[in-house]
Amino acid sequence: MLNCRQATQLCSEERDRPLSLRERVALRLHTLICDSCANFRRQMDFLALAARRFREGRRPDGDDE
């Protein structure tokens, strides 16, 4: 069984490499019972989305106060 520290490492790594089946199952089980890590995982999605907006120059313009 994963602890939260290990689960968050996998939440991060799944953005950088394909997880193994065993890792995917373990992470899924953990986030089903742990709200904090489920939040963490969603927030990793959000960070990636924000980074993509930035990378594409799609931040709100500076002159639309």
Place this chain on the structure above:
Amino acid sequence: MTSDSPADAKPPSLDWNDPAILALRRDMLKFAHLQLRDEGAAEDAVQEALIAAMRHRDGFAGRSALKTWVFAILRNKIIDHLRKHAREIPASDLARRGDDEGPDIEQLFEQDGHWTTQDKPHTWADPESALSQKQFWAVFDACVNHLPANTARVFMMREFLDLGTEEICQELAITSANCWVMLHRARTALRRCLENNWFGGAPKPC
């Protein structure tokens, strides 16, 4: 020197004083400066990207397309710069823990690996709406700036420049495992910073 193709003779028509171009330039500088942490290098990268964009200006359709496209060019200029200078960063510096690394990730967790009460990630209310708010991005920039330099460098190569971890490892001469640990550290710190400084208002206890 430039080629002698007649296409090059076309006079550039971008108006550098157009407020939209000035705003674009400012956004580009922010993007470049965050990653290069050197004003001169950031100015150079932005200038080169704008010139390249102007030279091939038939390739875009409208203003939003221009922006995305110019940022793609800028991204490549930054990658070029980082490649040229990657060797100047001693690998031992990158791999080193502690020192400038700020609060260690271990401090967020109890001995048994569970979240400490004060560091549990809370639910963020409607995070996507934050992306259209300028103040949010100011907080985002500040949070990225607060990352330890080496952690920030790896994070930005991965997320802003969209490089794969393999390539990052090669450029910086670190192992994949090390790279994943640094990315975890960066994302965790960034998440925490955003929660404390932007999403913290959410009154819901976990």
